[in-house]
Every structure is written in C-alpha cells, then in structure tokens.
Amino acid sequence: MERFDLLEKKILRKVGRAIADFEMIGRGDRVLVALSGGKDSWTLLHCLEALRRKAPVEFEVHAVTVHPGFPGFRTGPIEEYCAREGLTHFVEHSRIYEIVERKRAPGTSYCAFCSRLRRGVLYGIARREGYTKIALGHHADDLIETLLLCQFFTGEIKSMPPVLRAEDGVNVVIRPLATVFEEDVRRYAEARGFPVVCCGCPVCGVEDQKRRRVKALLRQLEAEHPGIKASMLASLGRVRRGYLMEPGDPAAAG
Secondary structure, eight states, X not given: OXXXXXXXXXXXXXXXXXXXXXXXXXXXXXXXXXXXXXXXXXXXXXXXXXXXXXXSSOOEEEEEEEEOOOTTOOOHHHHHHHHHHTOOEEEEEOOHHHHHHHHOOTTSOHHHHHHHHHHHHHHHHHHHHTOSEEEOOOOHHHHHHHHHHHHHHTSOOOOOOSEEEOTTSSOEEEOTTTTSOHHHHHHHHHHHTOOOOOOOOTTTTTSOHHHHHHHHHHHHHHHHSTTHHHHHHHHTTOOOGGGSOOTTOXXXXX
C-alpha cells in the first residue's frame, strides 16, 4: 500500500499543477471552499490550505458549509474539526430543502435542482463577502463520468471545466482536484481521519442511478484496461474539433 506521505505529495503535486496550468488562483485571491463534509471537499480544503502556506503568492482560504435544511444534516462535527485545526469556517443556513420540495416539477431531477440552488447560495455568499474564487471538490472521476453522462443521455460532448466563469459575470468557480482520481481522494481522507458526514438528503443513494451505472462501467473498464480513465481525462484537453459533427462542418453536410 502506498505510504501516506507519498500519497499526500502526489495529490498536492497534481493540485498545484492544476492551479498553475489553469491559472486558478492568483495573488490576493480570496478563495471560498464549499465544504459539504464529504471526503472530496475535506481533501480539497486541506490541499489548498497546505499549498497556501508554501505558495510564493499570498491568498486566503476560507470554508463554508451550506446547510440545505435537510433534517438529518449535522454541521457539528465539521465545525468542531475546523475549530480544532485552526481552519477558517462558517455555516450558511439556507431554504434549499423547502424550495426543492415546493417548486420541483414532477419527474425532474431532485439532485440537479438542489445543486443549482446550492450553487446560487454560494454565488450569493461570494458576492456578499468579497470572495474572488469558489472552490468545489469535483475530482477526475466526476469529470469523466459527466462526460459520458452527457454523451449517453443528453447528446452533448461536455464536462466540468477546471475553471468556470459564471453567467453573472462576477463569480469564478475552480476545481483544483480536477486531475486527482477518486480512489486517491478516498484513501487520503481515510488516512487523515476526516469527520465525513452524511448529507442528510432524503433521496441520497436513490435518485442518481445513471451516475452509479456509469461509475460501475468505468470501474469495470479500468480493471480490464488499466489507464483507460487517465486516457479519458486527457481527452478532455485534446479536442480535435475538425473531426466532430458541428453545424457547418463539411463532414456533417456529407
């Protein structure tokens, strides 16, 4: 089994490279980390804090936990850990659960609606408190799973970009774990002993069956062809548009 110090160095190296390659963080940035209490967001927060201490440029890292109003969601373990570790953190209470229950159209995705509302809350906090970047804990598996989900179910070729400039023209979302695979995140979070908490969502583990099937498919393919996930991740940065069927493409007209 890979030693913890080597695992940590590998993850920090990938995060640092992604930040540099995609120009995610600059001097004077105030970074707001969306800390859900899951393994991904805990890993993200610790990596950014570790890099902040050694970075040649000064920037701030603060964490926020958006409480969606789910009855089973508990922020206590998150708050206690952050206070003990000296991590700047606060809780933002919201009415996401109430709004989803009241306004979601029948047959539409619970998770997608909740995610949009949560993103809106984060955008509002960033504007209110003067944060220049919002950091989300999506990792490499999330990116390639989203790529396949879009191709399979919406007929689009798209994924989660490492840097996303919001339509409001103000907020910037960054994904520093974009090149870190989920298995490394899982092992790191276990070794660190992060207080991973349940999201409390009433449909957790029930609704997102499509992503579960894609995840299982990728797991099987990786077992049969080691490196296939790394190849798919690399393909997101090697788009040959002349070989796709975009409108106006001579190949499409034929």
